[in-house]
Amino acid sequence: MLKTILLVEDNEDDVVFMRRAIKHAAVTESVQVVTDGQDAVDYLAGIGKFEDRRQYPMPRIVLLDLKLPRKGGLEVLQWIRSQPRLSRIIVLVLSTSRERSDIVKAYELGANAFLVKPPAYQQLAEMVEAIKIFWLGFNEFVLPE
Amino acid sequence: MIEAADNSKFTSERILVLTPAGNDAGNTAFVLQQAGLTATICPDLVELTDDFLKGAGALLIAEEALSLDNLPRLMQTLSEQPHWSDVPVILITSVSNSSEAGEHLLKLFTPHGNVTLIERPLRPISLISTLQAALRARRRQYELRKFLEQQQENLTRIQEDERRFRAVFNQQFQLMAILSPEGIVTEVNDLPFKLTGISREDVLGKVFWETPFWENLPEMKCAWPERLTRAAQSKEPVLSFDRYEQRDGGVRIADSAVTAIRDSAGQVEFFIVQASDITERKQAEEALRKSEERYRTLVSQVKDFAIFTMDIDGRITSWNEGVQRVFGYDQAEFIGNNVARDFTPKDVANGVPERELADARKNGTASNDRWMLRKDRTLFWASGVTTSLRGSNGEIIGFTKVLRDLTEQKKMEQELRDSREILREHAEDLEERVHERTAKLQETISELEAFSYSVSHDLRAPLRAMQGYSQFLLEDYCDNLDETGRDYVRRISTAATRLDKLIQDILTYSRVARAEIHTRPIDLEKLFTDVIQSYHMLQRAQIHVRRPLLPVLGHEGSLTQSISNLLGNAVKFVPKDRKAEVNIWTEERDGKIRLNFQDNGIGIAPEYQKRIFNMFEQAHFTQSYEGTGIGLAIVRKAAERMDGEVGVESELGKGSTFWIELPKVEGA
Numbered sequence A: 001m002l003k004t005i006l007l008v009e010d011n012e013d014d015v016v017f018m019r020r021a022i023k024h025a026a027v028t029e030s031v032q033v034v035t036d037g038q039d040a041v042d043y044l045a046g047i048g049k050f051e052d053r054r055q056y057p058m059p060r061i062v063l064l065d066l067k068l069p070r071k072g073g074l075e076v077l078q079w080i081r082s083q084p085r086l087s088r089i090i091v092l093v094l095s096t097s098r099e100r101s102d103i104v105k106a107y108e109l110g111a112n113a114f115l116v117k118p119p120a121y122q123q124l125a126e127m128v129e130a131i132k133i134f135w136l137g138f139n140e141f142v143l144p145e
Numbered sequence B: 001m002i003e004a005a006d007n008s009k010f011t012s013e014r015i016l017v018l019t020p021a022g023n024d025a026g027n028t029a030f031v032l033q034q035a036g037l038t039a040t041i042c043p044d045l046v047e048l049t050d051d052f053l054k055g056a057g058a059l060l061i062a063e064e065a066l067s068l069d070n071l072p073r074l075m076q077t078l079s080e081q082p083h084w085s086d087v088p089v090i091l092i093t094s095v096s097n098s099s100e101a102g103e104h105l106l107k108l109f110t111p112h113g114n115v116t117l118i119e120r121p122l123r124p125i126s127l128i129s130t131l132q133a134a135l136r137a138r139r140r141q142y143e144l145r146k147f148l149e150q151q152q153e154n155l156t157r158i159q160e161d162e163r164r165f166r167a168v169f170n171q172q173f174q175l176m177a178i179l180s181p182e183g184i185v186t187e188v189n190d191l192p193f194k195l196t197g198i199s200r201e202d203v204l205g206k207v208f209w210e211t212p213f214w215e216n217l218p219e220m221k222c223a224w225p226e227r228l229t230r231a232a233q234s235k236e237p238v239l240s241f242d243r244y245e246q247r248d249g250g251v252r253i254a255d256s257a258v259t260a261i262r263d264s265a266g267q268v269e270f271f272i273v274q275a276s277d278i279t280e281r282k283q284a285e286e287a288l289r290k291s292e293e294r295y296r297t298l299v300s301q302v303k304d305f306a307i308f309t310m311d312i313d314g315r316i317t318s319w320n321e322g323v324q325r326v327f328g329y330d331q332a333e334f335i336g337n338n339v340a341r342d343f344t345p346k347d348v349a350n351g352v353p354e355r356e357l358a359d360a361r362k363n364g365t366a367s368n369d370r371w372m373l374r375k376d377r378t379l380f381w382a383s384g385v386t387t388s389l390r391g392s393n394g395e396i397i398g399f400t401k402v403l404r405d406l407t408e409q410k411k412m413e414q415e416l417r418d419s420r421e422i423l424r425e426h427a428e429d430l431e432e433r434v435h436e437r438t439a440k441l442q443e444t445i446s447e448l449e450a451f452s453y454s455v456s457h458d459l460r461a462p463l464r465a466m467q468g469y470s471q472f473l474l475e476d477y478c479d480n481l482d483e484t485g486r487d488y489v490r491r492i493s494t495a496a497t498r499l500d501k502l503i504q505d506i507l508t509y510s511r512v513a514r515a516e517i518h519t520r521p522i523d524l525e526k527l528f529t530d531v532i533q534s535y536h537m538l539q540r541a542q543i544h545v546r547r548p549l550l551p552v553l554g555h556e557g558s559l560t561q562s563i564s565n566l567l568g569n570a571v572k573f574v575p576k577d578r579k580a581e582v583n584i585w586t587e588e589r590d591g592k593i594r595l596n597f598q599d600n601g602i603g604i605a606p607e608y609q610k611r612i613f614n615m616f617e618q619a620h621f622t623q624s625y626e627g628t629g630i631g632l633a634i635v636r637k638a639a640e641r642m643d644g645e646v647g648v649e650s651e652l653g654k655g656s657t658f659w660i661e662l663p664k665v666e667g668a
Helices: A013-022 A036-045 A072-084 A100-108 A119-140 B009-013 B026-035 B045-053 B071-079 B099-111 B122-170 B191-196 B218-233 B279-300 B321-327 B345-349 B352-363 B409-478 B483-514 B523-536 B556-572 B629-639
Strands: A005-008 A031-034 A061-064 A090-095 A113-116 B015-019 B040-043 B058-062 B087-093 B114-119 B175-179 B185-188 B238-245 B250-262 B266-277 B306-311 B316-318 B367-375 B381-391 B396-405 B520-522 B542-545 B552-554 B583-589 B594-598 B645-651 B656-664
Touching: A005 A013, A005 A036, A013 A031, A013 A119, A013 B409, A031 A036, A031 B645, A036 A061, A036 A072, A036 B381, A036 B409, A061 A072, A072 A090, A072 A100, A090 A119, A100 A113, A100 B645, A119 B071, A119 B409, B009 B122, B015 B045, B026 B122, B026 B279, B045 B058, B045 B071, B058 B122, B087 B122, B087 B542, B099 B352, B114 B122, B175 B191, B218 B238, B218 B250, B218 B266, B250 B279, B250 B645, B306 B321, B306 B367, B306 B381, B321 B396, B345 B352, B352 B381, B352 B396, B367 B396, B409 B483, B483 B629, B520 B523, B520 B556, B523 B629, B552 B556, B552 B656, B556 B629, B556 B656, B629 B656
Parallel strands: A005 A031, A005 A061, A061 A090, A090 A113, B015 B040, B015 B058, B058 B087, B087 B114, B542 B583
Antiparallel strands: B175 B185, B175 B266, B238 B250, B250 B266, B306 B316, B306 B396, B367 B381, B381 B396, B520 B552, B583 B594, B594 B656, B645 B656
């Protein structure tokens, strides 16, 4: 079974880095990318262009940026946790922000982790490695029905 | 005693009868009653004696009724009668008895009473006439008593008059003498002797003007005979006023009166001479007169104050010239008018003039600070006081009013108040503007915060991209680049890293500068341990913490930031061939705690020591010591926010000691 990761990220560079790091660490073959908050919601809801679950499978982990077009990351998070089917999905907030208010808000809304985007690629690679080991390795999860 | 007895006719005229019961007692009473006499029948001698003490005209006693047991008491009572009283006692004796018995009775009674014997058989006519004679005699006794009492009363009154006269005469605080028509002294009161020490013998019986009183006053020796002559010719007292020059140079002042007292024929019987020393009174009068004159002069000369008096109704009774100046009235226009005329119509309508007088009456004074009217009906600000005047018995007899025209001052006060009002309005205006500005500033700050956020997010992202792609270039296309190409790529990466650090520092600075800071006691030892453990760079250096580190009042986040910046600098600015060594210690200075960071670094030239705490000021611009120039600015800002200070002592080439001073923990 594929360990699909849904990356919600509007920054093309970050997408490139993340794909490279995931590939390097051999985390998964299945990386899905949406570039705004609304698409993230649609993807998870399986509606619109994301209707086909075979093409757009339900992810094991959502990597969620906070600063997104159309619908902000926190809004997306709030929506996810309000959906009974999605309430237990692993959401890792991935942000450039260290603002305390963002961190507090993210945890309050039910983020599983709050990761600050590392300043250098090398560290990003290390972080992705850690995600692989912890979130996809040690960590137990519940699949959405 | 008899005096205590009822003095009515009934008691003084009654006849006390003692006869053996039955026999002729009833007859006797009847006979007396028929004759119009009052009789009281006594049952025994004891009662008779008691009744006699209450008053009686005569006693009628039958011999048989006497018993030897009770006789002494009667005798005693009779012998104790007052000197005017000798009550008649009529004893009825029987013929049958021997004349010896009658004699015995007479002997027994005579020393004590006025006794008449009547022998039986009694003939009513002789009994009545005897009793009437006895009562007549008794009446005379009562009259005598009355006369004696009156005499006694008169004597007492005369003695009392004399005593009082003597007392008055002697207590006169003046000389008082009675002289014969020839001028011989017959009486002098005590005072002159007490005052002069002259003895009475040297004066009494002497010619008045030759007595030692006038020994050194020759003019008085002439004056007295002349005054007596004049008094003898006049019905009025002769009054004089004398100055006695004394040997010690002092002057005494006396006034005197000589009065001739005449007999019924109009001849001079004696003279009364009175003289009193009125020096003190004269001096007091003189002082009072002078004081009054000074006061009058003062009042009349005071021009700036209107001073005037009023009667109890407020009618003006006197004035000074100040009134003319202040009110504009002349004397005739002012005096006699009621002060209410000078109040404003509004004050008059509100009863202010009456209230002011009532206040002065009640409290002694009342303030008079109000607009009043001048003669020309213009207003002026009168400032003064109304005071009640009291007569010698303490009753209020009028009022004085002292007031000044303070219109100018009042105007100035008003102007001052107006100015203050304007100032206050300006201040309010200013405050409003400050509020507006503050609001705008708040808005700007919010915008800046938003900007910071976007800086942290948007600005750093491209930098990370630059770093990332540089790295990918080196990793993936290393073989396709020559050494120069690879160097360029590395430089791109380094520049991006530095810019990223710079942005981070600016964000830190703005966070330190604007974050809310609440200070609390901080355990520095723990803080140092944490900081040193979390920075790899620091673990390469030798850091000696001299324990104990005194606790300070600070904000943990800001302090952590400051400590890591200072420690970072301490190990960074060290010559390449030297191992970094840092000494950390605290000391108390002037009630504050100074935290020192002593390094063995390159040191700072004196001209930079102040400037290095400013933003973007670096002492070392060489590439060998990398930095953003913000680290120390952050430390300074953090210290300021925690009510502290920062500073440095340094010598070029020999290392620096940076310090942060923070408030100490009270009671620690």
